[in-house]
Amino acid sequence: MTIYLLRRLFLLGTVLLGLSIFAFSLGYLFPGEPLQNFSGLRYLDDSTREQLTLAYRLDGSYLQQYLAFIQRLWHGDWGLSLASQQPLLTEIRQVLPATLELTSYALLVSFFVGIPLGILAAIKPDGVIGKAISAIAITGYSLPIFWWGLLLIMVFAVGLGWFPSGGRLGVLYEIPPQTGFMLIDILLSDVSYRQAALQDALRHLLLPTLALATFPTTVMIRFVRDAMLDVWEQSYIKTAKAKGLSRLQVLYRHGLRNALLPVIRQIGLQFSTLITLAMLTEVIFSWPGIGRWLIDSIYQRNFPAIQAGLMIISVLVITVNMLTEILHTFFNPLARKR
Amino acid sequence: MQKFRLYFEENNRSPLVQLWREFARQHSALFGLALFAGFLLLSILAPLLTPHDPYLQADHLLLLPPSWSEQGLVQYPFGTDDLGRDLLSRMLKGTTYTFGLALVTVLGALIAGLALGALAGMSRGVKSSFFNHLLDLILTIPSLLLAIIIVAVLGPGLANTAWAVSLALLPQFVHGIRNAIAEQLKQDYVTAYRLDGANNWQVLTRLVIPNIWEKVTIMCSMALSTAILDIAALGFLSLGAQAPTAEWGAMINDSLDLIYLAPASVAIPGLLIFTAVLSVNLVGDGLKIAMQRRREG
Numbered sequence: 001m002t003i004y005l006l007r008r009l010f011l012l013g014t015v016l017l018g019l020s021i022f023a024f025s026l027g028y029l030f031p032g033e034p035l036q037n038f039s040g041l042r043y044l045d046d047s048t049r050e051q052l053t054l055a056y057r058l059d060g061s062y063l064q065q066y067l068a069f070i071q072r073l074w075h076g077d078w079g080l081s082l083a084s085q086q087p088l089l090t091e092i093r094q095v096l097p098a099t100l101e102l103t104s105y106a107l108l109v110s111f112f113v114g115i116p117l118g119i120l121a122a123i124k125p126d127g128v129i130g131k132a133i134s135a136i137a138i139t140g141y142s143l144p145i146f147w148w149g150l151l152l153i154m155v156f157a158v159g160l161g162w163f164p165s166g167g168r169l170g171v172l173y174e175i176p177p178q179t180g181f182m183l184i185d186i187l188l189s190d191v192s193y194r195q196a197a198l199q200d201a202l203r204h205l206l207l208p209t210l211a212l213a214t215f216p217t218t219v220m221i222r223f224v225r226d227a228m229l230d231v232w233e234q235s236y237i238k239t240a241k242a243k244g245l246s247r248l249q250v251l252y253r254h255g256l257r258n259a260l261l262p263v264i265r266q267i268g269l270q271f272s273t274l275i276t277l278a279m280l281t282e283v284i285f286s287w288p289g290i291g292r293w294l295i296d297s298i299y300q301r302n303f304p305a306i307q308a309g310l311m312i313i314s315v316l317v318i319t320v321n322m323l324t325e326i327l328h329t330f331f332n333p334l335a336r337k338r
Numbered sequence: 339m340q341k342f343r344l345y346f347e348e349n350n351r352s353p354l355v356q357l358w359r360e361f362a363r364q365h366s367a368l369f370g371l372a373l374f375a376g377f378l379l380l381s382i383l384a385p386l387l388t389p390h391d392p393y394l395q396a397d398h399l400l401l402l403p404p405s406w407s408e409q410g411l412v413q414y415p416f417g418t419d420d421l422g423r424d425l426l427s428r429m430l431k432g433t434t435y436t437f438g439l440a441l442v443t444v445l446g447a448l449i450a451g452l453a454l455g456a457l458a459g460m461s462r463g464v465k466s467s468f469f470n471h472l473l474d475l476i477l478t479i480p481s482l483l484l485a486i487i488i489v490a491v492l493g494p495g496l497a498n499t500a501w502a503v504s505l506a507l508l509p510q511f512v513h514g515i516r517n518a519i520a521e522q523l524k525q526d527y528v529t530a531y532r533l534d535g536a537n538n539w540q541v542l543t544r545l546v547i548p549n550i551w552e553k554v555t556i557m558c559s560m561a562l563s564t565a566i567l568d569i570a571a572l573g574f575l576s577l578g579a580q581a582p583t584a585e586w587g588a589m590i591n592d593s594l595d596l597i598y599l600a601p602a603s604v605a606i607p608g609l610l611i612f613t614a615v616l617s618v619n620l621v622g623d624g625l626k627i628a629m630q631r632r633r634e635g
Contacts, residue, residue, distance in 0.1 A: 015472065029491050135366075138623065142616040144567055146574045147590060147608030154597065276480035280571060295575055298490050306490050314479055 004329065012322055016315065023311050024069045030303040034058065038069070040080035040088065040304035073311075079304045083297070088308040092290065096312065097180025098168060099282065099289035103274045105209045110216035110270065115263065117217075118224025119256070125229060133221060140218035145277050149211040149284040156207060163207050166286035170204070173197040208285040212277055216270045223266055227259040234258075261332045268324030272317045353632070360628035367624020373617035380430060381438035388427035389413070392584050396422035404602050419603055420596055428584040429610060435496065435585040436573070437614050440565035443504040444558055450504075451511025452554075458512060459519030459546075460538055473513045481506040482568050489577045496585065499578035503568050507561050514557045518550040552629050559622030563615045570611045586611050 027037040035044065039052055056072075057064040072078070078088040121133035157165035168182050169175065173193060175185050182201050186194060231237065232255065240250045279291025286292070290309060297305035351359075361367055380387070390396075402418040403410045404425075410417060416425035458469050481503070488502035519542075522528060528545055536544075572578030573587025581592060586607040593603035 011472075015476075018472075026487075026491070031493075138619055139616070142563065142612055142619050144570055144587075144608060144611045144615065146571060146587075147604075147611065150590070150594075150597070150604060150608070154601070158598075272480045276482040279483070279486075280575075283575065295486070295577075298486065298577060303490075306487070310483075310487055313483060317479060 001330075005326065008322060008326060012318070015318060019311065019314055019318075020070060020073070021066065023307050024066050026303075026307050026310070027069075030306075031301075032303060036082075037303045037307070038079060040082050040085075042082055042085060078308050081297075081305045082302040083300045083305070088305060091293070091305075092308060092312055094177075094180070095288060095290045095293045098182070098287060099275070099278050099291060101181045101183070102205075102208055102212060102281070102287060102289060103271070103278050105205065106213040106216060106274060106278075107267070107270060109209060109213035110220045111263075113213075114217040114220025115224050115260070118221040119228055119251075119259075121221065121225045122228030122232070123251075125225070134225070137218040137221040137225075140214045141222070143214060145211060145215060146280050146284055148214060149208075149281055152207050152211055153284070163203050165207075166284075168201065168204055168288060169197065170200045173200060208281050208287055211284070212274065212281045215277055216274055219270065219273075220263075220266065224259065224263065227262055228255060231255055231259045261328070264331060265324055265328040268321035271320045271324075275313055275317060356632045357625075357628050360631045361624050364624045364627060366620050367628070370617045370620025370624060373613060374621050377433060377437050377614050377617060378441075380433040381441070382434075384430045384434045388424075388430050390424035390427045392423060392427040392431040393582060394423065396424075398422070401596070401600055403600070416606055417600065417602060419593060419600070425603060425606065428589060429586075429606060431584040432586045432589060432607065432610070433614075435579060435583065436566060436569055436587065436611065439496070439500055440503075440562055440569055443500050443565050443569075444507065444561045446500075447504040447507040447511050447561060448554070448558060451508055451515055454508075454512045455515025456519060456542055456546075459516040459523070460542060470513075470516065473509055473516070476509045477513055481510075481564055482571060485568055485572060486575075486577060489572060494577045494580060496579045496583060499569055499572050502572070503565050506568070507565060510561065511557060515550065515554065518553045519546050522546045522549050552625075556622055556626055556629075559618055559625065563618045563622070566611065566615050566618065 027034045030037050035049065035052055035056070035058060036042075038056055041048065041052075044052070053059055055068070057068045076089055080086065081088050081091055084091070117133050117137075121130045121137075124130050125134075153165045156163050164170070173191075173196070175182070175189050175191070175197060178185050178188055183198070183205075186198050186201055191197070237250060237254055240254045245253070275291070278289065279295060281287065282289045282292040283295055290313065294306065294309040294313075296302075297309065361371075396418065399411075399414070399418050400422045401420055402414050402422075404417040405412050405415045414424050414426065416429065418424055419428070458473075461469075484506040485499070485502040488505055489498055492498040492501065522545065523541075528541060531541060531545055569578060569585070570587030570590075573585045573589075574591045576588065576591055579585035579588040581588065589607045590604055593600060597604050
């Protein structure tokens, strides 16, 4: 196990190294001046230019420049946003929690809806329920999320007027940001309209979560269904049946435990898809998260922001993936052996 | 599936015929195949089929409603957009861009993936294990994010979208093909063939590739649905196809501000994207099940 962990850590280090080299080279790949792409300063007069060239080692070799780049990253000096001239790290700190909040709720929905439906579909795969669930799954799997989000807005926000069409919270309420997670912030705050604000926040959350959760939920249904059908064929299930266990006992004691183990790994894989889909969802529902921020940066040709956004999102995705992989190996003795 | 065969029937048809038989037993898969063939034909024949020029702006017919409503014209079945362009012609033309381009990107990624996957799969030891883990992690960066970054470097446009999407699809092809090859190389018949004196190239072309093409087809179907969704999504974010181009995602984005006046101009392209992806997924699922059943006999 220790050797395994060390190997994983080594791999993580290598990938982060590769990622940082890629991010560094983006400064040169992007159109425009490298100096501007690294610093994010919109106007450069001669003295600052000289100063920065010295600080960034732009006159030195690429290796020296890269080392200076890493040092800046380490000290939290990620440059300024070309659009707002604010430090990038502060901006990211403001938008990242919104995305994490949305994605974590969608992930939860995909578990609590996807896993039971998947098991249900696997019990009788050729029955009516099984076929219906599979049909729903493949439909949801094929929906383009931006269109699905628009449909939800058209029907539930514009047509029926049940839910707001965008944003995180109505303008009537003001909640002092502490963690950046809206629901937690509301619960932590001591304002008189806490209940009303909570309700409003939940109403704002519902449509984006539904749009975002559709794809992972259907993937989860298909995954759990296939895993269950696979496990159901194994000989230990036959043994359990032969021992005289009831169907439910076999399902619970032998079926579920083995079928649901790979689901842990699925969290990591789902997470990366979720982040991408969240970018589209945020654009449609004007959710102030990192996806919308990143796409706005592309429109504004805000290269330092694109660079920083790429690094943050990739590091996040890779770390989550690595953690779930390690967890999976920890819980699954079969994966440990290899 | 019946467990006991009443009549003994010798089944020695070619694998392809067996596969087709199992495939044709599934109604949903056949339906998907019909849709897929329809889209394929449309994407090739679109320029011949369009009733009007998709870029011609008829300024006396702005925002014409679809022909099923009272004010519609039968010459314009889906109506026109805010510049008086025929929506049906634009949808047909869009098949070439969204569906046809997705096919091309997948083909490109497949060819490059086969070459790289074969190189990686035939090598052994530390190098190969490291390569595999590295790909595992590159794979975790979602394809759309990768495509967005590539577009940000190259600049928006349809051709750049194609490059970006195929580059973004490449890691999953390399990874899948590498694993499939590694699995084949463990088989006894490969060892037997090697003992007969076959070199790497002969093993690859005569044993490995004929045995992995099924997996590769399924990979292609998955990649194709991703490619369609990614191209449309990039178009929707106006990072892909630019405004006048009749790409489905870009068309949705174009008509977003008209969603109250002409909901059909948003609904129909979306429905087309959905149908195209659905057809690919149905065919992919059908193939997967057919292959499984064929192996079980």
